[in-house]
Amino acid sequence: MNITVKNKKLKSWIKEVADLCKPDDIYVCNGSKEEYNLMLEKLLESRIAIPLKKRPGSFLFRSDPSDVARVENRTYISTPLKEEAGPMNNWIEPSELKKTMLDLYKGCMKGRTMYVIPFSMGPVGSPISKIGIEVSDSPYVVINMHIMTRVSSRVLELLSTDGEFIPCLHSVGAPLSKGQEDSQWPCAPIEQKYISHFPEENLIWSYGSGYGGNALLGKKCLALRIASAMARREGWMAEHMLILRLTGPEGKQYHIAAAFPSACGKTNLAMMQPSIPGWKCECIGDDIAWMKTGPDGRLYAINPENGFFGVAPGTSYNTNPMAMDTLNENVLFTNCALTDDGDVWWEGMDGDEPAHAIDWKGRDWTPESVEEAAHPNARFTAPASQCPVICKDWEKPEGVPIDIFIFGGRRGSVAPLVYEAYNWDHGVFLGSTAASETTAANIGALGNLRRDPFAMKPFCGYNMGDYFQHWLDMGDRLGDKAPRIFYVNWFRKSGDGKFLWPGFSDNSRVLKWMCERVDGKVGARETPIGLLPDEGDLDLSGLDLSTDDMREIMIVDTDDWKAELPDIESHFDKFGDRLPERLKKQLQEFRKRLG
Numbered sequence: 001m002n003i004t005v006k007n008k009k010l011k012s013w014i015k016e017v018a019d020l021c022k023p024d025d026i027y028v029c030n031g032s033k034e035e036y037n038l039m040l041e042k043l044l045e046s047r048i049a050i051p052l053k054k055r056p057g058s059f060l061f062r063s064d065p066s067d068v069a070r071v072e073n074r075t076y077i078s079t080p081l082k083e084e085a086g087p088m089n090n091w092i093e094p095s096e097l098k099k100t101m102l103d104l105y106k107g108c109m110k111g112r113t114m115y116v117i118p119f120s121m122g123p124v125g126s127p128i129s130k131i132g133i134e135v136s137d138s139p140y141v142v143i144n145m146h147i148m149t150r151v152s153s154r155v156l157e158l159l160s161t162d163g164e165f166i167p168c169l170h171s172v173g174a175p176l177s178k179g180q181e182d183s184q185w186p187c188a189p190i191e192q193k194y195i196s197h198f199p200e201e202n203l204i205w206s207y208g209s210g211y212g213g214n215a216l217l218g219k220k221c222l223a224l225r226i227a228s229a230m231a232r233r234e235g236w237m238a239e240h241m242l243i244l245r246l247t248g249p250e251g252k253q254y255h256i257a258a259a260f261p262s263a264c265g266k267t268n269l270a271m272m273q274p275s276i277p278g279w280k281c282e283c284i285g286d287d288i289a290w291m292k293t294g295p296d297g298r299l300y301a302i303n304p305e306n307g308f309f310g311v312a313p314g315t316s317y318n319t320n321p322m323a324m325d326t327l328n329e330n331v332l333f334t335n336c337a338l339t340d341d342g343d344v345w346w347e348g349m350d351g352d353e354p355a356h357a358i359d360w361k362g363r364d365w366t367p368e369s370v371e372e373a374a375h376p377n378a379r380f381t382a383p384a385s386q387c388p389v390i391c392k393d394w395e396k397p398e399g400v401p402i403d404i405f406i407f408g409g410r411r412g413s414v415a416p417l418v419y420e421a422y423n424w425d426h427g428v429f430l431g432s433t434a435a436s437e438t439t440a441a442n443i444g445a446l447g448n449l450r451r452d453p454f455a456m457k458p459f460c461g462y463n464m465g466d467y468f469q470h471w472l473d474m475g476d477r478l479g480d481k482a483p484r485i486f487y488v489n490w491f492r493k494s495g496d497g498k499f500l501w502p503g504f505s506d507n508s509r510v511l512k513w514m515c516e517r518v519d520g521k522v523g524a525r526e527t528p529i530g531l532l533p534d535e536g537d538l539d540l541s542g543l544d545l546s547t548d549d550m551r552e553i554m555i556v557d558t559d560d561w562k563a564e565l566p567d568i569e570s571h572f573d574k575f576g577d578r579l580p581e582r583l584k585k586q587l588q589e590f591r592k593r594l595g
């Protein structure tokens with residue numbers, strides 16, 4: 001081991017893990033640039049990292065074709081009672097799960113170095129921040145954690161001898177015997193993968209995968225699953241939300257937090273540049289928000305992360321210019337295609353397709369190839385500080401006051417472009433019944449509709465019925481200081497299958513309406529599903545959109561919504577007596593409004 005660890009709990013945990021996993025070596029990380037470069041050198045030497053000539057300090061990685069996304073069916077919330085995990089989580093009893101995993105962990109780091117990664121979610125030392133220690137046998141994880149979290153020796157100093165941290169144990173699950181050559185992307189077969197959370201102990205154990213949220217344990221595992229359980233106990237919120245600041249022509253600031261399922265354009269919205277004159281948008285976070293009530297009774301949000309782990313395919317100067325400008329240097333790319341001149345490429349990037357490239361599986365690719373060049377869930381890992389529109393206050397320890405919550409999903413039909421909840425309880429009803437068509441970020445069939453309450457289905461660390469109640473309780477606490485709640489669907493299609501709404505920078509038109517609602521400047525018309533903009537209230541100036549298309553985007557078809565009722569009912573039925581009475585009442589009222 002390279003340094004002496006002072007924290008007693010950490011010291012004994014490191015020893016315990018090393019005795020179990022039997023690494024060749026232990027290295028405690030300090031988060032320095034030198035350390036990052038050292039890891040990269042190792043990865044270059046073993047040809048796991050591919051340097052990109054066109055982007056200074058940037059590298060391409062290719063995962064095993066079986067290890068390309070979060071594995072939701074291997075992700076567990078392990079509480080003593082199954083009811084505590086609830087109907088939306090996989091559950092195994094803690095002692096049983098630990099026994100299975102301890103067997104897997106036995107000797108699993110042989111032939112590898114065990115890295116101890118001290119990190120802070122949120123600015124180091126901020127009262128809202130949490131400290132985690134990830135132990136991992138993957139140098140790829142170390143460099144990704146360097147970008148996505150604040151890895152620093154200051155974290156160890158803060159911990160001192162007795163400070164508390166969240167232990168996050170990770171192994172790719174591929175021990176090496178003497179002389180055995182390592183594979184390009186070590187990982188374990190699917191039936192041995194486990195992404196496990198023990199919320200009552202604030203403990204994370206991950207085994208068998210090296211990819212994204214399965215392996216970068218500060219993100220979904222700590223900042224959402226474990227944090228959501230802590231937040232409920234402690235009276236705050238950990239949400240799957242982007243955070244942005246919108247500034248109007250008169251200089252008034254509005255802060256918006258928005259929840260969408262993975263790969264529904266959260267990163268695009270977080271960095272959106274308004275098409276309407278006079279409005280400015282700045283990014284604070286693109287995936288996770290931690291929120292607490294401030295001294296003035298309002299809800300304040302911080303982004304606990306330090307970087308973006310964004311979906312590459314579809315990202316272009318057209319869809320997200322600010323992300324493109326974030327990606328010029330110091331970026332780690334995973335499962336993108338490699339061009340002959342040493343750049344990355346993915347489907348949907350600007351300009352012509354390359355005549356030849358190496359696809360994400362390392363094979364020759366041409367435009368004639370039947371398979372995609374980049375995996376649909378190919379990712380970039382980029383420092384948030386490199387985003388040209390990162391808000392100057394994005395690291396403010398006290399956070400920013402939230403005015404507006406947005407829920408949404410990807411739906412080709414039924415849901416109109418935007419509507420506002422009648423009140424907080426109705427907003428919680430909208431969040432709790434949010435639905436989206438599935439995407440490449442989650443394993444499973446593409447294009448099926450799934451209910452993804454608050455975009456938290458894969459990320460809530462306890463019974464979702466109790467989570468709904470926590471939202472209702474937060475509303476009671478916030479009273480008239482509570483943010484207003486809206487629902488959006490950027491993805492409605494016409495009868496012939498074309499997207500009706502241009503989206504991207506034109507989404508600013510929808511956000512502007514929300515701000516005007518907050519300020520009481522515009523009215524809205526009552527419909528069974530909520531409050532919709534009156535004709536003429538959405539600023540459509542300069543937009544080439546026919547009146548017919550606009551009408552179609554806004555249609556609320558009562559029959560379509562009545563047809564949804566049985567699905568909403570069976571969704572609610574899953575929660576049994578954990579479903580809050582106030583949501584049952586919301587459903588009753590909704591049914592009544594539909595007539």
Ligand code: SAT
Pocket residue numbers: 069070211212213214219220262263309441442
């Ligand atoms: O792979 S992650 O879980 O980090 C990203 C996502 O699916 O949203």
Ligand code: MN
Pocket residue numbers: 240261262263287
């Ligand atoms: Mn996400």
